[in-house]
Amino acid sequence: MKQNKLIKSLTQHPLAYLLLFIFTIIFAYPILWAFFSSLKTSAEIKQSPYSLPLVPQFVNYKNAWVGAHMGDYFVNSVLVTTLSMILLIAMVIPTSYVLSRFEFKGRKLLNIIMMAGLFINVNYIVYPIYLMINDVGKAAFGNGLLLTDNRVTVAIINAVTSVPFSIYLLSGFLKGLPKGYEEAAKIDGCGNWRILGSIIIPLARPSILTVILFQFLAYWNEYLVAQTFLITAAKRTLPVGLLSIMQEARTATDYGRMYAGLVIVMLPVLILYCFVQKNLTKGISMGGLKG
Amino acid sequence: MANFKNSPATKRFIRIGTIPTFLLYAIFVIYPIFNMLGLSFVKWNGLLGKKSFYGFKNYQILFQDPNFYLAFKNTIILIVMVTVITFVLAMLFASMLAKGKMAGQSFFRILFYIPNILSIVVISAIFYMLYSADYGLIAPILSLFGKTYSGVLGNPDKVVYSVGIAMIWQAVGYYMVMYIAAMDSIPDELYESAGLDGATKARQFFSITLPMTWQVVRVTLTFFIISTINMSFLFVTAMTDGAPDGASNVLLVYMAKQKAQGNFGYSMTIGTVLFIFAYALSLIIQRLTNKDPQD
8 A cells, every 4th residue: 555655656756756865865875874984994994985894893983982982971971961951941941931921021121132142153152151251260269270171061051052042942832822721720829830830831841842852952962162161081072072083083094983983973863863853843843933 | 111910929930930041141142242242342362461452453454354355255155055055955855745745755854854963073074084085985986987086175176165065965954844844834725726727836836835935935044144154163163174274264263263373352353243244144135035026
């Protein structure tokens, strides 16, 4: 049945399928190629880029995980990503609830200020932030590095700079909820926190999940802030570690290890994507279109 | 002035819900952006050096700096290249895959989106190797046709476009998904009656699909500008770091380099000019596209 549909579809749009298959190769092959290359010896990588590995070289993974410290960086990435996420959620849920469902003086202004933040990318301000934190560290502890070379600082910056986009996404959803539930709960004597916890959050779960997914990817993949702030090698996150393996590989030509490191960075994301791709693509249409 | 009758408990709730977030936002986003603006009027070399007021001198230097113009040119090349090609490909795929017309459409949608979830460092590493003359995928193919390939990332004429290709590879899926969602919401009847009138597929695209998705297209044009400026920084830093000899510098890379050389005030001037440029360009694009394409 399903096969018949495919064949019918194929014969109806042969050119479209040809084009889609060409681009399937263009999108999928480089990723598969990186996987295969991560299991090859350096000699194989150089001699025949298109061939499959003769004997899978799992030693590349050992070299990356232990030798290039990607295992330690993995732990750092988990720490920074988790802490960033907790901070973000703690800020964004109450704030977007208040901004979208309460009437109070100054609400409009706060909304405008927050939306202006959508234009401010962390790329512009990463260095001014560094200077500020360095100054504070020097004034308070006599040592700027104490605060700058610090994973908690990186998590705070990750979380705060992603607040505008997350509030934009969540508020859009919360504004559309019917008021009836809250009013009924208020008449029953529920406090605001209770209403938020037992009515709003359960209702908003799909969009909260979307925010979490988007920001998980952003935090896991982030490298600019981590690279600027974390000077001690042992504190690096995975993307920063990969960048340094890349630079070393150029001179030492240990490309097997580099490919293995690359797979270590992207594998968790690909596995997650298998489970959540629907939520993710729905989230884009939800967040993007309401602008 | 409006009088909002909130109970004391609700007032407290509003304060707790807003003050901490806005305080952190003010410290980590608003203050630094104004600090960038302020430092652009200062001559300041290095963390230990003294700041001295410089007026518009940094801006004067900037507008006479050939490296600034090169980085500016590269930024504009990438904005135009990435926007045009990504837009065309994303629209093309979306119009094939929207409305479930073709079997297997969700397979293609899921697959084409994958590059968007990968770290820019991962993509840069893959393309760096893929372009390599010794290890890459291009040299063996070209040698089949008897041509030699000497790499593109070391070639000042080709490096920017090569980075652009990696950026397009990364971006197409994202915009495709946005356009699919917009196209899915167009009523089927419009296409049916156009089909009865004998309108070709191409005609249907320009007279139905494009006008009906125009608001989404406008939003994405702003996304294209802002994200190309930001993404180009991450891609160039990871792939070439401006090599060869600054030929692949984009403005944010040039800004980071000036900072690394100790020209802090000057680097903030570059950031400020770019920020204003990005904002102005977005506004202009929004104005220009305010009309329906059919008018």
